[in-house]
Amino acid sequence: MTEKLYWLQPRTTHFNAFVEESRLENGQRIIVLNQSAFYPTGGGQPCDVGRIGNGKVIAVEMAGDGRIQHKLEADVDPVVGTEVECEIDWLRRREMMQQHTGQHILSQAFFQLFGAETRGFRITDRATEIDLTLELQPSEVEQAIIRAEELANSIVFDNREIRIHEVSPEEAARLPLRKESFITDCIRVIEIADYDWSPCGGTHAQRTGEVGLIAVRAWERAKKMTRVHFVCGVRALKDYRLANRVSEAIALKFSGSREDAESSVDRLIEENKRLSRRVRELAELAAKVEAAELLEATTAKNGLRVVEHVFHDREFEEVKLIAHRLVDGENVIALLAVREKEMARLVFARSANLSADMNALIKAACEKLGGRGGGKSDFAQGGGMQIEQLTAAMDAAKAIF
Template sequence: MSRKLYYEDAYLKTFTAAVLERGVEANGTPFVVLDQTAFYPVGGGQPCDLGTINGVQVVDVEEVNDRILHRLAAPLAAGDDSVTAELDWARRNDLMQQHTGQHILSAAFEELFEAETVGFHLGREVTTIDLTVSELTQEMVEQAEQMANAIIFENRLIEARFVTSEELAELPLRKPPTVTENVRIVSVQDFDYSPCGGTHFSQTGEVGPIKVLSWSKYKGNTRLELVCGWRTLHAMTGKQLILRSLSRQLTSSEADLPANVERLLSEKKELDKQLQEIKEKLIATEAQEALQGAVAHDTLKIAALTLENRTIPELQKLGQHIAALDPNAVALLVTSGEKTQLVFARGANVPVKMNELLKETLPLIEGKGGGNPDTAQGGGAANVPTQDVLQHALSLLQSKLAFV
């Protein structure tokens, strides 16, 4: 079993070690086992440390059957039985800020609202914690943030150590340990006592500020997204840049942004309504013009049109308008774009079923679609000129009408 230097000194950045074992996994990844290591293996919600061993990148660290495997980007050179390793300290420092900050914020929510933490994930951009509370208000979040940050700014001592069963029984634990042996407790002075196998600072001030970014319901609980330390600074800088950009674009102070955005959304809603009314009038006019130019076939009027860059809903409205204007009308509409799209519609007196006509037309463009006897729609590859597709559908329709 390797000596776990990360438990003895969480600030250790470089170390030397002897290679106990080297090998290659089934997927071809080389690995080494060292007699001692400062690389924290993945576990307990905390990602593993990364860095180098004799200049070779460590891509993953995992404890498997009491062996800490250091997976490498390439094998170590032959004869490298004594190695020098270096941690990616920026990564370790960030992980400790997030993990220790999570402990403090979780303790604050439990003390203030009896909300237990039942889930924790330390991600690359944000950390999430799941709290046993169904509803969370802005005021509650601010209270917990204030308490957590007060603990941080007081720069309280943090201690991480393995305890005996007797000591464990005397501690006011926030949650019970998941193991029965080698129980390690991380304590924040006069505030929080939690079993944890992760790496942590020795003083709360090193965590830096904590900020909750958002929260939402999750499986009957509430999931928070938060950042700590340098991540908080980066997140706030990003948000400030967005606010400044919006302020310039809207010629508004930051304080007035919510009211101005609400006004713009209201104006947009009204404009969208007016635009929809105009579109409806245009489609109605377009339908009348299509009927005027329709091809006569006995008592029927066939409005066959090729259009450009029209959506299926727009084609459907146009087809339905044409069919509604005259019970003897048939609308064959084909539009070009990234793919060819079709809409066929009929008036009440037309005997040919539009879904059957579409089904026989779609193979020409390797397309798919569906509908009912009155209206059918579909689309396919733009591998045939739209005029040829329209002519193919028109010929099929005329053929069917000849047998009615």
């Protein structure tokens, strides 16, 4: 069993230890020491990283028998029985301690204010998540989060002492412990003065002030619970910088203030919707005019007018509108094509009083283009990549009727 230096001395970053085991496993060096300040992944908190001798520690895990296994890159092999110098990446440890201790503080705030228990906890690359038994309406959750955030930060600003107690199960039973189902194996109790008592095996700050600002980023419903995402300390600063930069950049685009950015964006979205509606109306009008011009330029044969036209780089949706307007009247067949950069697209339509099958026509034409098409007997569309076959494709369609 490895002696856990992080257990009682969470600020130890440099230590010496004796190598008890060194072996290769799946291309990685596994090292066990007689004592270690490296926190192993567990309880929702990622492990420490750092170095053992000249080897880079990339992962740390707790084995079932209490040995801490350090995973290193494979090119080191310390001699078993020798003493090695070890160092923990303190900036990362401090970042993790801030998130982890912040979780104790925020979880107790939700418990005190709303009786909500924390049933899950994990630190991810971006934020920390807690799953709360907080059953409120969405509109009430926003307010509840603000109140919990206020209480949690007041505990931080008090800079209260955080104490570690190792207690017997009997002593633990007498303490006002916050119940958390994901903690199972220890009677090490973390006390935040006059605020919170939690059984926990993680690494914690010594005073609440070290945690820094606790800021909730978002919340969602997950697994019938309320999942709250938050950041503490250095992560809160990074997140504030990002949020500030984005909102300032948006405000600048509107020559306004950060406070007005949201309403400026709302106005832009409304304006965009209005313009889109107007563009659709104008496209309908333009299609009518263009269809009338095409009809006028087409001579009727035996009472039937076949309008054949190839457009260049036109929106296919516009061409479909023109096809619809062309066949509004009687006795018209519209064979329209769009020549784009890399493909040809076709739309065939006929008046309701005719019986020619546009589906059959489009299939014959698309086959020439090396593509596919289909639709109804009065309106069909398709296309293909063999753009040089466009004339042949139109001829194939006409040959059918």
